[in-house]
Amino acid sequence: PEIRREDYTPFPWLLPAIRIDFELGLEKTRVVATLDVRRNPAGEPSPAIRLNGDGIELVSLKCDGTDCADRMMDGDDLVVTLEGDKHTLEIVTEIDPSANSQLMGLYASNGMLCTQCEAEGFRRITFFPDRPDVLSTYTVRMSGPKAQFPVLLCNGNRTDTGEEGDSHWAEWHDPWPKPSYLFALVAGDLVARSDSFTTMSGRKVELNVWVRDGDLDRTEHAMESLKRSMKWDEEVFGREYDLDLFNIVAVSDFNMGAMENKGLNIFNTKYILADPETATDGDYDGIEGVIGHEYFHNWSGNRITCRDWFQLSLKEGFTVLRDQLFSADMGSAPVKRIEDVRVLRGVQFPEDSGPLAHPIRPDSYREISNFYTATVYNKGAEVIRMMRTMAGEEAFRKGTDLYFERHDGEAATCEDFVTSIEEGAGLDLTRFRRWYSQAGTPKVGVALDHDGDVARLRLTQNVPPTPGQPDKQPMPIPLKLALFDRATGTHRGEELVVFDEDSAEFTFEGFAEKPVLSINRTFSAPVSIERDVVREDLVFLAARDDDPFARYEAMQDLMTGYLVAAVSGDLGDNEREAARADIAQAMQSVIEDDALDDLMRGELMSMPSQAYLAEQMLIADPGRIHAEREALKADLGARLAPQFHALYDRAEKVAFSLDAEAKGARKVKTLLVAYAAASDPQKAAELAAYQYDRADNMTDRQGALMVLAGLDSVARTGRLLDFYERYRDNALVVDKWFSLQAASLHPQVVDHVKALREHPDFTLRNPNRVRALYMAFAANPAAFHAADGEGYRMVADLILELDPINAQTAARFVPPLGRWRRIEAGRSALMHQALERIAAAPNLSRDTFEQVTRSLG
Numbered sequence: 001p002e003i004r005r006e007d008y009t010p011f012p013w014l015l016p017a018i019r020i021d022f023e024l025g026l027e028k029t030r031v032v033a034t035l036d037v038r039r040n041p042a043g044e045p046s047p048a049i050r051l052n053g054d055g056i057e058l059v060s061l062k063c064d065g066t067d068c069a070d071r072m073m074d075g076d077d078l079v080v081t082l083e084g085d086k087h088t089l090e091i092v093t094e095i096d097p098s099a100n101s102q103l104m105g106l107y108a109s110n111g112m113l114c115t116q117c118e119a120e121g122f123r124r125i126t127f128f129p130d131r132p133d134v135l136s137t138y139t140v141r142m143s144g145p146k147a148q149f150p151v152l153l154c155n156g157n158r159t160d161t162g163e164e165g166d167s168h169w170a171e172w173h174d175p176w177p178k179p180s181y182l183f184a185l186v187a188g189d190l191v192a193r194s195d196s197f198t199t200m201s202g203r204k205v206e207l208n209v210w211v212r213d214g215d216l217d218r219t220e221h222a223m224e225s226l227k228r229s230m231k232w233d234e235e236v237f238g239r240e241y242d243l244d245l246f247n248i249v250a251v252s253d254f255n256m257g258a259m260e261n262k263g264l265n266i267f268n269t270k271y272i273l274a275d276p277e278t279a280t281d282g283d284y285d286g287i288e289g290v291i292g293h294e295y296f297h298n299w300s301g302n303r304i305t306c307r308d309w310f311q312l313s314l315k316e317g318f319t320v321l322r323d324q325l326f327s328a329d330m331g332s333a334p335v336k337r338i339e340d341v342r343v344l345r346g347v348q349f350p351e352d353s354g355p356l357a358h359p360i361r362p363d364s365y366r367e368i369s370n371f372y373t374a375t376v377y378n379k380g381a382e383v384i385r386m387m388r389t390m391a392g393e394e395a396f397r398k399g400t401d402l403y404f405e406r407h408d409g410e411a412a413t414c415e416d417f418v419t420s421i422e423e424g425a426g427l428d429l430t431r432f433r434r435w436y437s438q439a440g441t442p443k444v445g446v447a448l449d450h451d452g453d454v455a456r457l458r459l460t461q462n463v464p465p466t467p468g469q470p471d472k473q474p475m476p477i478p479l480k481l482a483l484f485d486r487a488t489g490t491h492r493g494e495e496l497v498v499f500d501e502d503s504a505e506f507t508f509e510g511f512a513e514k515p516v517l518s519i520n521r522t523f524s525a526p527v528s529i530e531r532d533v534v535r536e537d538l539v540f541l542a543a544r545d546d547d548p549f550a551r552y553e554a555m556q557d558l559m560t561g562y563l564v565a566a567v568s569g570d571l572g573d574n575e576r577e578a579a580r581a582d583i584a585q586a587m588q589s590v591i592e593d594d595a596l597d598d599l600m601r602g603e604l605m606s607m608p609s610q611a612y613l614a615e616q617m618l619i620a621d622p623g624r625i626h627a628e629r630e631a632l633k634a635d636l637g638a639r640l641a642p643q644f645h646a647l648y649d650r651a652e653k654v655a656f657s658l659d660a661e662a663k664g665a666r667k668v669k670t671l672l673v674a675y676a677a678a679s680d681p682q683k684a685a686e687l688a689a690y691q692y693d694r695a696d697n698m699t700d701r702q703g704a705l706m707v708l709a710g711l712d713s714v715a716r717t718g719r720l721l722d723f724y725e726r727y728r729d730n731a732l733v734v735d736k737w738f739s740l741q742a743a744s745l746h747p748q749v750v751d752h753v754k755a756l757r758e759h760p761d762f763t764l765r766n767p768n769r770v771r772a773l774y775m776a777f778a779a780n781p782a783a784f785h786a787a788d789g790e791g792y793r794m795v796a797d798l799i800l801e802l803d804p805i806n807a808q809t810a811a812r813f814v815p816p817l818g819r820w821r822r823i824e825a826g827r828s829a830l831m832h833q834a835l836e837r838i839a840a841a842p843n844l845s846r847d848t849f850e851q852v853t854r855s856l857g
């Protein structure tokens with residue numbers, strides 16, 4: 001059944017305090033939950049209480065101390081008749097964590113026990129009103145064999161411990177009322193890196209990062225990131241931590257990145273463990289970002305949570321914005337902005353233009369897990385970022401202060417957030433609210449005329465129809481812009497224009513000559529800009545725009561414009577040559593600009609992704625896009641060989657460190673090897689093998705191997721083998737080994753992936769491993785879109801095989817197939833077939849069923 005946002009009603013009961021007793025065992029855990037329930041004066045009077053369950057069996061139920069017969073099962077839910085206003089329920093369930101392959105609720109991972117309750121996993125532990133607007137204080141007792149589970153952790157503070165023979169127990173109390181999705185428990189043989197943080201009011205907080213024995217020396221970066229997050233949230237948002245203890249636990253079997261459980265964050269090992277030998281620069285950045293993200297949830301998510309799951313972007317959009325701003329402050333802000341936009345355009349724009357399009361605050365769903373999307377997260381962050389841009393930093397902070405003060409302790413709505421920003425920051429967001437209700441990426445038409453000494457900017461907007469939303473209203477779009485004087489290369493200052501009609505016109509006086517327009521600077525609005533711009537202007541901006549994002553954008557536009565035209569086949573030889581020469585010239589100016597750091601230079605030299613290019617076309621031919629993109633790469637590699645060579649030589653001399661200069665050097669090195677692979681494969685193989693062999697860090701080594709994996713060369717086999725032998729005991733690095741082969745440009749990737757599927761280290765039980773092989777494959781256009789449809793068949797096979805084991809992870813492989821309407825006819829039919837084959841399978845999970853039916857439309 002579909003759940004609809006408009007059907008929200010408050011829960012008729014309150015559960016202010018609950019107590020849970022766990023007798024822990026890997027195969028059998030007994031759960032005794034004691035719930036104080038009383039009528040909610042704000043709810044509709046109800047003769048019964050509905051307690052959600054999912055795949056659990058009731059052992060016993062007592063109401064006010066006696067067996068309760070007046071109950072029934074309604075599907076998975078337990079419905080208990082209650083007459084008075086106040087009762088105590090005691091619910092006993094028994095679960096088998098070792099059989100829990102869905103990794104929701106309480107499950108076993110490598111001999112330890114851990115939980116994942118967001119969004120609806122708590123109901124797999126005990127019967128409970130498993131919805132985010134029911135807030136309770138939790139007291140938890142857990143007991144189990146000391147040898148197997150020497151460490152017992154839960155939310156809040158540990159209040160007592162004891163021993164009984166081979167068994168021991170711990171009692172935990174969390175003073176902060178919370179919804180069930182923030183509950184967490186961990187029991188296992190773990191060791192901690194410990195540290196402390198003194199908050200702005202002078203409270204000392206104990207910090208622990210818990211990992212398996214042997215992983216301790218890879219936790220330093222995680223701990224440092226945590227301390228930086230805590231400090232940053234105090235300084236930038238005025239938010240202080242509110243318990244005396246903050247625990248983080250790393251687990252290797254995890255469906256997502258990490259989880260913000262109160263006082264006990266649980267992380268995918270991928271976002272904790274790092275050292276230079278085994279983690280790339282990207283991994284280091286990912287850890288800092290995710291640690292920040294989960295920590296920031298303590299206020300944006302936990303102290304103020306969501307009223308219902310339609311409000312998910314209230315906590316996720318805001319928290320993503322917070323982690324983006326944090327990472328920008330910790331490193332290179334412009335590069336971080338470019339990375340964020342790349343994710344948005346590479347993942348979220350396709351969502352917005354496909355069958356799964358939904359607003360950042362959806363109106364209906366069948367399975368909420370399917371709505372943990374780039375739209376809710378990343379577009380959600382962009383929407384709040386626009387409010388910040390329009391208000392200015394200081395006024396925006398007044399808005400967030402008001403939000404935190406007004407809604408602390410509540411389960412709030414997106415509307416509550418917007419109202420707080422509106423009042424606190426002094427904005428009128430009446431029309432702006434449309435960003436919450438309308439799906440689709442606005443297309444903004446831009447034209448600049450010049451007449452006399454006046455430059456006239458004409459803007460139009462069009463929000464395309466999306467499933468269930470055929471007609472759209474115009475939205476307020478804040479665009480930062482600058483008008484450059486062609487002769488001096490300068491402008492008179494950046495302006496912000498906000499337009500909220502179908503079209504608008506702005507005039508700028510005092511321009512004797514037509515200026516060069518730089519628009520949507522810093523990517524101030526998550527829209528796609530459609531403008532008629534001459535290549536000459538893009539070359540100009542690529543060389544000298546003072547907004548790094550706009551400069552990057554000019555480079556991207558230059559390449560995108562050429563590639564889209566080349567793919568559509570309407571470029572003559574002369575035009576082709578002229579465009580390629582311009583791109584090469586722009587790239588040369590980027591290489592030779594001494595004012596640039598290499599991290600930024602690497603961004604400016606990167607080609608638009610195949611996914612982004614496909615998105616620019618109504619109907620894409622993946623084969624042709626791939627061919628043209630590789631051809632441009634080869635052309636640039638050949639034209640700029642001397643410049644590329646000199647740049648590599650310079651970068652190679654930079655010694656390893658984790659500072660920006662050395663990171664930048666590593667980034668351009670691998671980029672240059674990749675260009676060489678297109679223009680001169682044999683030389684590239686030598687260079688890659690050389691880089692691989694002398695690497696003293698994972699970034700260089702993995703980068704070299706990525707390129708080698710795509711080449712037909714003897715060096716390929718040897719280095720792949722070497723890499724595996726070196727790191728076979730490190731699961732996260734073995735993931736990289738699977739991934740880079742599935743992502744390679746080698747013509748036989750399809751066969752490689754089939755062989756890797758049979759590798760003894762491959763398993764469907766570990767989401768990281770599954771994603772390493774198959775997400776990399778599904779995102780590899782040349783392989784996934786193999787013209788005979790083999791890639792589609794493989795992904796469909798995977799979905800069907802994985803669905804009964806881990807539905808949440810299986811469903812995440814549907815969207816790549818859902819793109820069928822936007823792909824040329826031959827492949828489109830094969831993608832459609834693959835989807836229909838999945839749809840026809842019996843016993844599909846709700847997760848996969850929803851994604852497949854929506855994708856078929």
Ligand code: ARG
Nearest residue numbers: 118119256258259260369372
């Ligand atoms: N709240 C977590 C985060 O963004 C993600 C949890 C996702 N859980 C899920 N079942 N989809 O930090």
Ligand code: ZN
Nearest residue numbers: 293297316319
């Ligand atoms: Zn989050």
